[in-house]
Amino acid sequence: MASSLSSHFLLQLLLVISIIQSSSAARKISVTDQTQEPLLFQYHNGPLLTGEVSINLIWYGQFRPSQRAIVSDFIASLSSRKPTKAQPSVATWWKATEKYYNLVKTKNSSPLLLSVGTQVLDESYSLGKSLSNKQIVQLASKGGQKDAVNVVLTSSDVAVEGFCSSKCGTHGSSCPGQCAWPFHQPIYGPQNAPVVAPNNDVGLDGMVINLASLLAGTATNPFENGYFQGPKEAPLEAASACPGVYAKGAYPGYAGDLLVDSTTGASYNAHGVNGRKYVLPALFDPSTSTCSTLI
Template sequence: MPPVPVVLALTVATILLTISPSIAWRPWPHLKTNGSDYLYENSKKFEGSSELVHLKYHMGPVLTANITVHTIWYGRWQKSQKKIIREFINSISTVNSKRPSVSGWWKTVQLYTDQTGANISRTVRLGEEKNDRFYSHGKKLTRLSIQSVIKSHVTAKSKPLPINPKSGLYLLLTSDDVYVQDFCGQVCGFHYFTFPSIVGYTLPYAWIGNSAKLCPGVCAYPFAVPNYIPGLKPLKSPNGDVGVDGMISVIAHEIAELATNPLVNAWYAGPDPVAPVEIADLCEGIYGTGGGGSYTGQLMDGHDGATYNMNGIRRRFLVQWVWNHILSYCTGPNALDQ
């Protein structure tokens, strides 16, 4: 992209972030969330919807170097909640988890390459963390103020987050008392990249919110269900925290798309880079074999009654599948045909 004057760049950024909730995700499949709902309206979006999907590589960079996830904990977080999320991220690269595993899920993401043929990195590790316990930018954030929060922590006088644009991902996780623009109504999380005019650097980032108080039936499904669906019962969450267990799949969704489309010019389907349909968007609501529509697919139940579809280092998680561009369908490590 050619250089753009700072004022113009900021104006364009404001427009994109304000009117386009396309780089977003919600687990409840009946609710229209992004470009895939419109491009593939007639598709059931189950494992075999290959004839309707035209995922292409648009020659942009992907994350082939070892990926480091830097986390900003915005608001009040319990230690137990942080442990669940940290262990999920650590589980992406572990080789010792019981099958089906989180690392097995990541193998599908690793299939994607850049223009040199280099694959997405196998290694995803936790980086530095920052706590923002006092809501430095308030309890109501816009898409642009999210970038301002990131700026505060990469430019902090005390222990700033490292600047790592080629292999670093920046996760802004908001606690259950923080409202973000379009949260619950349109999105549960989204990813994009920061603008030099705001942050000073171009950094791939994602925001994911804890929906436990605001809209668990929307963003923590199937561990909570929408009030307007009579008779639908929630499933038991594997780690005993509906809000955080609901966040895990959104975090996975965004990390997978950040790895394969960090600057929104690499792997996506559809004609519009402003509204790309990415590798996780294509598999919304699919967690197991046969998934599609309002059915999650075949999952596993633990002895304690909790529902999950893959194992981490010491914990179990429910994580949405992603699109396998080689086989042309959604895949996951718990597929019954593997």
């Protein structure tokens, strides 16, 4: 029987915990991979994330208010009490995670409702411009300590241990060839032209993709004993199991047939609050064992 997370908790969503699709060390799953060898996600009997959860943002370095709004509007779009009428939407994308909960028939638990919590600004680089994993944990502790997920976001002039070589997390425009695809030309693989970022910011739009992936994994595998496939130390989770897939027709080096804004030429696949548009990753559908996209 599934368990749910009912007691007070703190999750620190660190920039160093996940290997994202654009990293050279990430597993690349092509259409052929999915066709010949379907992924079989396993539920490991641990709690899923439930109830009202605040997403606290710790901004380390220099970010303009307009940049911070791109991320906070994305989070607000996930579980907005006033859903976006335009479709496809961020809320519809997030609703796909409910399939994980439905499969295990979680009882006596509240639906997961995410909201923007505290935003902490550290514009003076209090720990310097080269951060270790230990210092990232220290920064994460500046957020709320109850029923919260704390997210540290670093500006492009900050070096973080392990970034670019093996992971991206949510790291602005640093190493864009690895961490900001499909908005930047990839370092490896097919060299298709990059798409135009929906909010006209390669770093922040790439950050949203990575944050979306991490949040989906956090909801369905918060303590490394929920839903995942592969080794616990490097699991494939709800979004990381579908690297590089954003719309139907995707193949290595091509994000898929994204929608295009007729005015700006920007690509997107989801509408958010305040008129926002975003590109969000495919999510693994545990009921069909396939990667599911919004469009």
